[in-house]
Amino acid sequence: MTDCFNFTEEQIERYARHIILPEIGGKGQSRLLSSHVLIVGMGGLGSPVALYLTAAGVGHIGIVDSDQVDRTNLQRQVIHFTEDLGSGKLDSARRKMAAMNPEILVTPYPLRLNASNALDVLKDYDVIVDGTDNFPTRYLLNDACVFLKKPLVHAGVIRYEGQISVFKPGIGPCYRCIFPEPPPAGVIPSCREAGILGVIPGILGLLQANEVLKLLLGIGQPLVGHLLLVDALHTEFRKVQIRRNSGCAICGERPTITRLEDVVMETCELEEGGICFGNSTFENGVPPTPHG
Amino acid sequence: MKLTINGEAREVDKVSTVGELLPALGLDARQVVVELNQAVIKRNDVDQTPIHENDCLEILRFVGGG
Numbered sequence: 001m002t003d004c005f006n007f008t009e010e011q012i013e014r015y016a017r018h019i020i021l022p023e024i025g026g027k028g029q030s031r032l033l034s035s036h037v038l039i040v041g042m043g044g045l046g047s048p049v050a051l052y053l054t055a056a057g058v059g060h061i062g063i064v065d066s067d068q069v070d071r072t073n074l075q076r077q078v079i080h081f082t083e084d085l086g087s088g089k090l091d092s093a094r095r096k097m098a099a100m101n102p103e104i105l106v107t108p109y110p111l112r113l114n115a116s117n118a119l120d121v122l123k124d125y126d127v128i129v130d131g132t133d134n135f136p137t138r139y140l141l142n143d144a145c146v147f148l149k150k151p152l153v154h155a156g157v158i159r160y161e162g163q164i165s166v167f168k169p170g171i172g173p174c175y176r177c178i179f180p181e182p183p184p185a186g187v188i189p190s191c192r193e194a195g196i197l198g199v200i201p202g203i204l205g206l207l208q209a210n211e212v213l214k215l216l217l218g219i220g221q222p223l224v225g226h227l228l229l230v231d232a233l234h235t236e237f238r239k240v241q242i243r244r245n246s247g248c249a250i251c252g253e254r255p256t257i258t259r260l261e262d263v264v265m266e267t268c269e270l271e272e273g274g275i276c277f278g279n280s281t282f283e284n285g286v287p288p289t290p291h292g
Numbered sequence: 293m294k295l296t297i298n299g300e301a302r303e304v305d306k307v308s309t310v311g312e313l314l315p316a317l318g319l320d321a322r323q324v325v326v327e328l329n330q331a332v333i334k335r336n337d338v339d340q341t342p343i344h345e346n347d348c349l350e351i352l353r354f355v356g357g358g
Contacts, residue, residue, distance in 0.1 A: 045358045133358040156355035163355045179325050180334055183354045187322040191357035201358070227352065238299065240350055245332050 005030035014101075015057055023219045029057060035216045036124060038062040040113060040141055041131030042089040044191070044201025045155050045208065047079035049129050052209040054097040054104050058216070061097070062125060064109040065089045076198035113137055115262045118144040127212050130154045131205070133190060135182040139263035142167065142175035146250050147260060151222075153211045155204040158189070160197050160233040162204035165223055165242065166211050169251060172224035177245035177252075185265035200232055296348040310349075311339035317351075325352045 005026050012019065015029045035058050039046045042065040053061055069077075069084045069092050077089075084092035090108035097106050109121055118140055122128055128150050130141050138156070145152040146169045154175060155164040167174045207228070214220045229238045250257040293306045297317070307313045310333060314321050326333045327350040333341050343349075 041358045043358050131358045133356065135354070135356050138356065156357060158355050158357045161355065163352075178332060178352065179354060180332060183356075184322050187320065188354045188356050194357075196357055229352075240299075240352070243330065 005033075011057075011103075018056070024217060028217045028219070032057050032213070032216055033059040035126050036060040036062070037127050037129065037212055037216070038064065038122060038125040039129045039131055040064045040137070041133060042077075042079065042093045043067075043073065043131060043133055044076045044157060044196065044198075045131035045205040046129070047077045047093070048202050048205035049131060049209045049212070050079055050093055050097060051100065052206060053212060054101045056209075056213060057101065058104065058212075060105045060107065062107040062109060062121070063090055063093055064111065064113060064121065065093075066110055066112050072192070076196065076201050078202065113140055113144075115140065115260045119148060119260060122148055122150060125150065127215050128152045129208055129212060131208075135188070135265055136263045138175065139182055140260070143250055143257060143260055143263075145169060146174050151215050153208045153215070155208050157196060157200045157204050158191060158194055160200060160231065162200050162230045162232075163227055164204055164207050164211070164230070165227045166215070168222070168224045173242050173244045174248065174251045176250050177248045178227065178242050180245070180247075180249060182263060182265045197232060200230075203230060203232065293345050295343070295346070298349070298351060307343060309339055310341040310343055313343055313349075314338070314351075319351065323354060325354070326350070327352070 018024045018029050019026055037053055037058050039049050039061065042063050050061060050063060067089050069080045069087050069089055071085060073080055074082060079096050080089065080092045088110060090110050094106050094108060097104060111117060113121065122144050128145055130138060130152055132138050142152060149169045152167040154167055155162060211223055214222050225242060227240045227242050229240060246253045249255060293304060295302050295304055305316060307316060310326055310328060311321060321335065321338050326338065328341060329348050
């Protein structure tokens with residue numbers, strides 16, 4: 001990060017509407033260009049986050065996903081097009097990001113995060129975005145961010161609703177302060193099972209991108225200590241205050257989680273009409289999940 | 293009994309624990325996290341956690357899709 005910035009003519013034109021904002025200016029835009037953001041999951045949430053951060057001029061964006069583009073993704077994962085069917089999501093995303101803003105460096109990580117690779121992948125980024133579609137990875141990301149003291153911009157979506165918060169280690173609560181342990185496997189449906197209105201991850205993803213930009217620029221009030229609940233059927237936004245939990249297993253007064261471990265969901269007793277991921281022993285501690 | 297649930301004043305049939313309240317609201321304890329008067333209740337403690345007149349509850353659902 002530097003106070004003296006040497007924009008090209010093209011950059012001044014491209015970012016003119018940012019630079020004219022008093023809170024951003026040349027200094028803020030220069031800061032964005034030298035920032036590093038990691039987006040985990042290139043699905044419904046990751047798509048708009050990647051597109052808008054690319055357009056905004058976030059200089060280095062890491063993207064993590066191991067899936068291929070599937071036809072059922074196209075209704076909401078707007079970075080992927082029909083012509084990308086069967087391609088890796090990272091290749092597909094990179095092509096759009098490069099076309100939108102060729103000066104952004106994109107680092108692809110075609111893998112599933114687990115306890116042995118997560119710290120290494122996350123360590124060089126300023127802000128981490130949670131666009132994952134399963135609880136084991138959500139908890140793993142939370143835990144890794146607590147250990148690395150990285151801000152995590154969390155969001156989750158289902159049907160017509162979503163939730164978003166910013167977890168800033170040492171400052172506000174983490175995901176485990178609110179949701180101490182994962183739900184038993186199978187009791188929370190995925191988007192594949194329950195459905196999702198295509199615009200929902202768009203709305204929540206843009207709120208995530210907004211939080212990322214605020215964190216990078218140091219402007220406004222980040223969504224730390226609040227969980228914003230979005231109900232799109234009634235167009236209701238409710239901001240719930242959330243607090244650090246002194247009994248939190250990872251960031252509380254007497255943490256019981258002291259090193260990064262894969263998170264396994266308890267198996268549920270399969271009920272009539274219930275959905276179960278099956279065995280709790282998954283490869284890399286991650287259950288088979290639908291695409292985004 | 294009078295409770296505040298998710299910011300709204302509610303009148304519900306008398307219950308003695310959080311574990312009794314959730315099914316009365318049509319909720320499954322495994323799908324939510326309950327904050328009682330601003331303290332998060334662990335899932336295993338839900339059945340033993342007493343609930344009193346005028347208590348304030350925030351019931352948060354797990355939302356996992358992305």
